[in-house]
Amino acid sequence: MSAELPSPSDDVLTALTPTARMRPSTSLLTDRYELTMLQAALADGTAHRHCVFEVFSRRLPHGRRYGVLAGTGRVLEALADFRFGEDELEFLSRHRVVDAPTLAWLEDYRFGGSITGYAEGEVFLPGSPVMVVEGTFAEALLLETLVLSVLNYDSAVASAASRMTSAAVGRPCLEMGSRRAHEHAAVAAARAAVIAGFAGTSNLEAGRRYDLPTIGTAAHSYTLVHDDERTAFASQVAAQGAGTTLLVDTFDVAQGVRNAVDVAGRDLGAVRLDSGDLLQLAQEVREQLDGLGATGTRIVVSSDLDEHAIAALAVAPVDSYGVGTSVVTGSGAPTCGMVYKLVAREGRDGTLEPVEKASARKGSVGGRKCAARRLDSEGRAVEEVVVTGPDDAVATWTPAEAELRRLMVPLVAHGAVDTRWTGAVGVANAVERHQASRAELPRGARRLSVGDPAIPTTVLRLT
Numbered sequence: 001m002s003a004e005l006p007s008p009s010d011d012v013l014t015a016l017t018p019t020a021r022m023r024p025s026t027s028l029l030t031d032r033y034e035l036t037m038l039q040a041a042l043a044d045g046t047a048h049r050h051c052v053f054e055v056f057s058r059r060l061p062h063g064r065r066y067g068v069l070a071g072t073g074r075v076l077e078a079l080a081d082f083r084f085g086e087d088e089l090e091f092l093s094r095h096r097v098v099d100a101p102t103l104a105w106l107e108d109y110r111f112g113g114s115i116t117g118y119a120e121g122e123v124f125l126p127g128s129p130v131m132v133v134e135g136t137f138a139e140a141l142l143l144e145t146l147v148l149s150v151l152n153y154d155s156a157v158a159s160a161a162s163r164m165t166s167a168a169v170g171r172p173c174l175e176m177g178s179r180r181a182h183e184h185a186a187v188a189a190a191r192a193a194v195i196a197g198f199a200g201t202s203n204l205e206a207g208r209r210y211d212l213p214t215i216g217t218a219a220h221s222y223t224l225v226h227d228d229e230r231t232a233f234a235s236q237v238a239a240q241g242a243g244t245t246l247l248v249d250t251f252d253v254a255q256g257v258r259n260a261v262d263v264a265g266r267d268l269g270a271v272r273l274d275s276g277d278l279l280q281l282a283q284e285v286r287e288q289l290d291g292l293g294a295t296g297t298r299i300v301v302s303s304d305l306d307e308h309a310i311a312a313l314a315v316a317p318v319d320s321y322g323v324g325t326s327v328v329t330g331s332g333a334p335t336c337g338m339v340y341k342l343v344a345r346e347g348r349d350g351t352l353e354p355v356e357k358a359s360a361r362k363g364s365v366g367g368r369k370c371a372a373r374r375l376d377s378e379g380r381a382v383e384e385v386v387v388t389g390p391d392d393a394v395a396t397w398t399p400a401e402a403e404l405r406r407l408m409v410p411l412v413a414h415g416a417v418d419t420r421w422t423g424a425v426g427v428a429n430a431v432e433r434h435q436a437s438r439a440e441l442p443r444g445a446r447r448l449s450v451g452d453p454a455i456p457t458t459v460l461r462l463t
Helices: 032-044 072-079 086-094 100-107 137-141 144-168 183-195 204-210 220-225 229-240 253-264 278-291 307-312 391-395 423-440
Strands: 013-015 050-057 114-118 131-136 173-175 245-247 270-273 298-301 320-323 338-346 352-354 370-375 381-388 404-406 408-413 416-418 457-461
Touching (some): 131 144, 253 270
Parallel strands (some): 270 298
Antiparallel strands (some): 013 416
16 A cells, blocks of 8 residues: 555645636536526525535446546646636626626635545545535535536546556556547546556647656558658658657558568567457567567557457557547446535534435435545455444544545645645546555456446444
8 A cells, every 4th residue: 555645734735716827717617507506595595504515426337346536636626717707707697697696796706615535546436425525505516517527527537447457467558539539528538547557648738737648659641641651660760769659550560560670670669550350460460570570579559449358458469558439438437427415514503414315216325424445454445434423523533443544535625725636746646546546456356347346335323
């Protein structure tokens, strides 16, 4: 297990004040009913009631044994820009979304509450309280859509990516799915994939914003624009050196390999295969490269790979995998089904009291919660423990047993963001957390076959 992160101090706490360089507001990345509820709550006085909201998934996507939390850092970054400026207020006024008193309240909106949750990169199970937002009903209500849109997408990508890197068994996975996603989602997907173990991304904006390794050399069009394949390879090697990766399947693979080694020599960095029977081709290309003396040349494969295709290539002489569509779409599970539910609110006597939803298959469990993971003597997870009970007891609970690892960490305290979870530093911390968290899972939990959640969840009720 990785070392615990240090406690937050003044130098890592950033108040949610306007930034020097104005960025687009995130305040309208929401649903209209958040604001219409706000208007009604301001009018009847409930807007100012102290409340606790909780983010969790009722169930995992079919066939998944665990999920991976991603997007926490992006939520915190978006929170800093959750402001209603002149443009946003003018739009709301012109379309009569809310009334004048509500517009006046929104003009001064700053989230002043607190947020705790699982550290980004942590494995989660059904019912895990992955994020808890606390504040007045008005200020916490407005964050629902933004929080869910980020966490549901990013966690879906990270959960799929974790299955892929697990199936790869130490061979690098490379994210190259930008052209299969919305341009901004592509950046988020690259970030989430790296958190779950991908070695790099083709997306340059993700690389710039989060200091991620970027990868990529040439596509088939580069070969086709030249008079012949050999000329294209010679040009690429001249520009990028013999350590480059040459795409050898534009025409005939065997001839492509010969041309590649002839041009770059035995020090050719890698060849890439992007079509055909990858298992058979990889074996044939490995034999051919070795026969030509290019024993150190690596083989990279791509072409609509997912975790199952990667697992099927485990016996192939493949050195790394390029994954596109499947990773940015969650490999068949594009959302984690996370919900944002009010679980406690201030009563008439001023104390927090639990509230819960009883709808069929959409129920919730009232009251503040926190969580820990029980580990056995080998450091393997055996149980997810969700703690509930009297609000004060849960809010101050710390595990008394050495085998329980506390999962909740502070993210925002009274409106100040803990910057250990944002930017490039946040991604690096999330990468480390995922590696340690996934390593804790019991043997067999990373199988791709359909099965129960990796570990059971139990409830510890405090008195």
